[in-house]
Amino acid sequence: MVTTLPLFAVTIDCPDPAGLARFYRAFLGGELSFSPNEDFTALVVDGSVRLDFQRVANPAPTRWPEPGAARRLHLDFVVDDLDQAEKHLLGIGAVLADFQPGGRRYRVLFDPAGHPFCIATRSAASIREHA
Structure with missing residues (x-):
């Protein structure tokens, strides 16, 4: 039996999750969802594609x-x-x-x-x- 593993998000490491999510929203549209700790923001585009932005100090x-x-x-x-x-x-x-x-x-x-x-x-x- 083959198990289907659907991709649900692509996570992008960055120093400013909210700022980068806003950039992509200005390009793609979609809905933003912010975490309480400011280390993570999600952008859902067309209700099906999710880009996650995660704080990584690099x-x-x-x-x-x-x-x-x-x-x-x-x-x-x-x-x-x-x-x-x-x-x-x-x-x-x-x-x-x-x-x-x-x-x-x-x-x-x-x-x-x-x-x-x-x-x-x-x-x-x-x-x-x-x-």
């Missing part, structure tokens, strides 16, 4: 792409218009990465805590495009 992250950096996870988001989404994200605190390996297909940015994430058009995000 030094500034290594810049991407850094071959010697620890392995990391990053988030990818589909947007309708790359230029418009980039402009909005820069306006709410994101930083555009100097190195852009996707050309015109996708963009790499950093959130206010320094985590890399990508925005891509629906066609660029298609599994068929990566196969």
